[in-house]
Amino acid sequence: MLETNYLVIGSGIAGLTFAVKIAEKFPKRTVVIVTKDSEDESNTKYAQGGVAVVLNTEEDSFKKHIEDTLIAGDGLCNKEVVEMVVKEGPQRLRELIEWGANFDEDNDGNLDLGKEGGHSEYRIVHHKDLTGAEVERTLLKRVHQLPNITLLSHHFAIDLVTNHHVKENNKETLSCYGAYVLNEKTGNIFTIKSNATLLASGGIGCVYGHTTNPVIATGDGIAMAYRAKARIKDMEFVQFHPTALYQEKGESAFLISEAVRGFGAYLRNGKGYRFMPDYDDRAELASRDIVSQSIDAELKKSGDNNVYLDCTHLDIEGFKKHFPTIYDKCLSLHINVETDWIPVVPASHYLCGGIKVNKKGKTTINNLFSCGECSRTGLHGANRLASNSLLEALVYAHNIYKHLSKKDCKSLNVQIPEWNDEGTVIPDEHVLIKHNLKGLQALMRDYVGIVRSNRRLKRAIKHLDLIYKEVEDLYRESKITASLCELRNMINVSHLIISQSLERKENKGGYFNKDNVKNK
Template identity: 80%
Template sequence: MIETNYLVIGSGIAGLTFSVKIAERFPEKKVVIITKSNEEESNTKYAQGGMAVVLDGGKDSFKKHIEDTLIAGDGLCDEKVVKMVVTEGPKRLRELMDWGASFDVDKGGHLDLGKEGGHSEYRIVHHKDITGYEIERALLNRAHQLPNISILPHHFAIDLVTNHHIKDSESHPLTCYGAYVLDQITGDIFTIKANSTLLASGGIGCVYGHTTNPIIATGDGVAMAYRAKAIIQDMEFVQFHPTALYEAKGESSFLISEAVRGFGAYLRDKKGYRFMPDYDKRAELASRDIVSQSIDNELKKSGDTHVYLDCTHLDMEAFKNHFPNIYNKCLEHHIDIRTDWIPVIPASHYLCGGIQVDMEGRTSIADLFACGECTRTGLHGANRLASNSLLEALVYAHNIFKHLSENEYNYLDVNIPDWNDEGTTIAKEHVLIQHNLKQMQALMRDYVGIVRSNKRMRKGIKHLDLIYSEVEDLYKESKITTSLCELRNMINVAHLIIRQSLERTENKGGYFNVDNVKN
């Protein structure tokens, strides 16, 4: 067993920001960060576009950013949360820069601000087209300078430890005492006992297979919190990014940033017709839900597998300067954007719902906090405004830090039992896991995609129940592996998405059910 003051599950912008702040404030206290891959692997690393922040001296204002966020959220945002996050933005950006994060500047030395779909002004700070990578680099560098932070890579959180695991504690308020953790190198499972636990475990993109997320985005935090009886909300609002690079031989994963359309690129069908003005007066700069649904409709009408993003009319030197990573990735796929259109399709990108938290990042379980994409804060409502996610993570990491700085949390003197895998054996047929994974991902794409129907979702639930039953049997009889736990987590998340989708009777933001359309 490891005992620590703070256990942080996840090493993206949310987990690292909190860890750095709390470790600096309390050098005598221990922070343990666990992450299931390399320490730098996270959704943060792949955030291309940037971070939305209102800065002084221009046409922009907090009021405009708040209004844009509320419009994108389609009436389901918590306005108090939106105001808080937007107005805190400049302070949190300044801290990032003080920690060494670098952002692009113009010839006058001022931050070079971009504009993306749904934004009324230029307010996106960025580092080329690898903004998240730069933020991750700066935060990890800062974390390594603090001796009271321990980072454990290749450690997978299996389950949260709550009253359920502890004898004679059922009468106590539901409390988190840490987590059971798998060392993926040795195969050992041990307990990390913590005064406070922070879930900063990222998104759920791999539930759909076709995703812009890295392969680690398997919804682990949401699933663990769900099994621990935390409140999970708004799971129906899965945001699909309109423009993932289409790859005929494999699953889409590389993101063609929203900022490319902000830079002036056009969406076209295979005949060259620019279709977005038919759907929205903002055309390519409409919010993501509208652009994704429009592309989905075009593909259903035509039977094509993808549409195209046309950059051929743009200033190519400026494009290469702004988006060098995208330009080079296209060349790797034999796409010269000076003359060729980029084939794109929508792909699962971001979860707007998740673990319900208050403005201090507290979940419905005592001593359990959550931050970042695994949470439902009320900022995004039914649809996240582009580049608001990095901002949200920074602000909520700060709020959790502030709360824990002012409130001492001491764990009860409880005896946590060791992980018990008596009677289990090493699973000999990994093919069963892969088969069920592919089935579940295809089910989610076919039955619970951009445009849904009650009939398809009810069919999806029936198929998912069969997969769930088979995987639970495998889980009970097998030694724990990361792939088995990830599949189990993704099935939990898929259930939540379908169930909460069926409960929504009105189309909002990124959620569209044909049965909810008023005749």
């Protein structure tokens, strides 16, 4: 058993920001960060756009940013949360810059602010089109300077330890005491006992297969919290990014940043027609849900596999400066942005729901906190405004830090039993995992995609139940592997998305059920 004061599950912007702050505040307290891949592999790393922050107060204002967020959220945002996050933004950004993060500047030495869909003003702070990677680099450098932080890469959190496991079972208050963790290199499973546990495990994109997320985005934190009986909310609001690079081979989608449309790119269908003005007055700068649904409608009408992003009329030298990664990626696929249109298609991108938390990041389980994409704070409502996610992670990591810095860290007087895998065997039928994974992803894409229906959702529940039973049997019989746990977690997440989709009787933001049109 490993004992620590603070256990952080996930090594993206949310988890690392909290870890740095609490470790600096209490040098004698210990922090353990568990991450299932290499230390820098997270959704944060792939965030291209930037951090939405109000800095140019002559043209912009907190009021405008708040209003833009509320409009995107389609009436389901928590206004108090929106106001808190937006107003704290500049201070949290300054801290990140003080820690060494480099953001693009204009010729006068001021931060170069971009504009993205749904924003009424230029307020996106960015590092070219690699903002997330720059933030990740900055935070990891800080983490490695702090001796009271232990970072365990290639360690997979299997399940949270709650009252259900401990011998001193207090049934009145559901509490978390840490987690069972798999060392992926040795296969050993051990317990990390902790005064406070933070789930900062990222998103769920791989549930759909076609996603802009990395392969690690399998909803692990949400699934663990769900099994531990935490409240999970708004899972029906899966945001699809409108413009992922379309490639016939392979399911991993490369993101063509929203900022490209902010830079002036047009969306065209296969016939070359610029269609977005037909759907929304804001055209290409409409919010993501509208652009994704519009593309989906165009593809259904035409039967095409993709639409196109036209950048040929833009300042190409300026494009190269702002989007070097995108330019090079396209060129590697023989797409010259200067003369060729970029084939794009919507792909699963971001989850607006997740583990329900209050303003302090507290879940409905004592000693369990959550922030980042796996949490549901109330900021995004039915649809996240572009580049509000990194901002949310910074603010909530700080709020959790402030809350926990006021609490004592007394040793937990509980006995946690060791992980019991007696009677299990090493699985030799990996094809079962792979087969069920492909079946699950196809099910979610076909039945639970951008446009849904009650009939498809009900069929999805039936098909998912068959996959669930087969995988649970395999789980009970087998020694734990990361791939088996990920599949199990994705099944839990899929169940939550489908069941909460069926519960919603009104179309809002990123959720569109054609059977609810009369209620819109």
